[in-house]
Amino acid sequence: MKNLKYSVGIDVSMKDFACCISVINDEQDVKVKATHKFANIESGFGALLEWVKRHKKEDLPLIYTMEATGVYHEQLAWFLHHKGNSVSILLPNKAKKHLQADGIRSKNDKIDARGLAKVGAEKKLEQWTPPSMELYTLRYYTRQHQSLNEFYTATANQLHSIEHSQFKNKDIIKQLKSSLKLYEKHMKELEKLIAQLIQSDPILNRHYKNICAIKGLGLLSFAVIAAETNGFILFDNAASLVKYAGYDVIENESGKHTGRTKISKKGNSRIRRILHMPALCAVRDDQPQFQKLFERVYERTRIKMKGYVAVQKKLLVMMYYLWKKEEKYDPAFKKEVAPALPGATHDELLNEALIKQQN
CATH class of the missing domain: 3.30.420.40 (ATPase, nucleotide binding domain)
Known part of the structure; x- marks a missing residue:
């Protein structure tokens, strides 16, 4: 031996x-x-x-x-x-x-x-590739921004509860309002730091201009995706990226039993969270390939969130291909940017299986 x-x-x-x-x-x-x-x-x-x-x-x-x-x-x-x-x-x-x-x-x-x-x-495991210093710094900024945003939301909910209760405490209300202003100030500072970092790095700035030509994607969503995927360096194909983000489909069928098919959510929740609003905007802003995808899924399922999650996945895959090919998004391009995933004859088959996600 x-x-x-x-x-x-x-x-x-x-x-x-x-x-x-x-x-x-x-x-x-x-x-x-x-x-x-x-x-x-x-x-x-x-x-x-x-x-x-x-x-x-x-x-x-x-x-x-x-x-x-x-x-x-x-x-x-x-x-x-x-x-x-x-x-x-x-x-x-x-x-x-x-x-x-x-x-x-x-x-x-x-x-x-x-x-x-x-x-x-x-097993033949994938080798770890450390992120660049710029992406590492970007990850710190975006994760801190998310934490502050969560603190802001929790504090705002607490303030709303106290202001509408029977007995109001002016001292606590004053403290909570002060905290909200502080969180808001820090988030704006982080957004400026994120913008400065992306603009100062030629590679990141080029990808930002190419990808954010898609309506709905902005500075923060681009920064989160770039930081959490390490500039897509670890992904050889779109299917591995979809799995990493937790958009991969889990089937539950055996014999005559047919259970609910759902996305795994066994992946990076920060990616799914940041793509929620861009998906809503992409459908609302009358972008044909996103709007038609949403309408097809909704027509069959009658659940709007299934359509929005399908658009989220499509946005992520499109960002991947635009980054890898170093191309700028063309809204007039009508074909699918990504090929069908293994086991699916068309992108819609996967999208139809996506269900409402928890952010």
């Missing part, structure tokens, strides 16, 4: 990270070579490389696999990437499902690291 590949699974927490190095042979047997725990600081990163070097006896491919745990994995991922290593970052739910499929019910750092090492050994 010949060994084929080494895999290092890493379970990261705030203070430390547990590691497991495994090797897979040509019969697909995964053997654990060693496990260890390191401090989640730069000296721990260097110690990890030395530890791997001691246990990697053969000149075989090596991949580091870790979960996306908030921000705690980022420094280690950047360190490994800059050292020329192959790094793959999984969503936590994917790693969890793999462990469950292997019949593992217990959970601790060591078990999780072993599970990640096995995933990396058995």
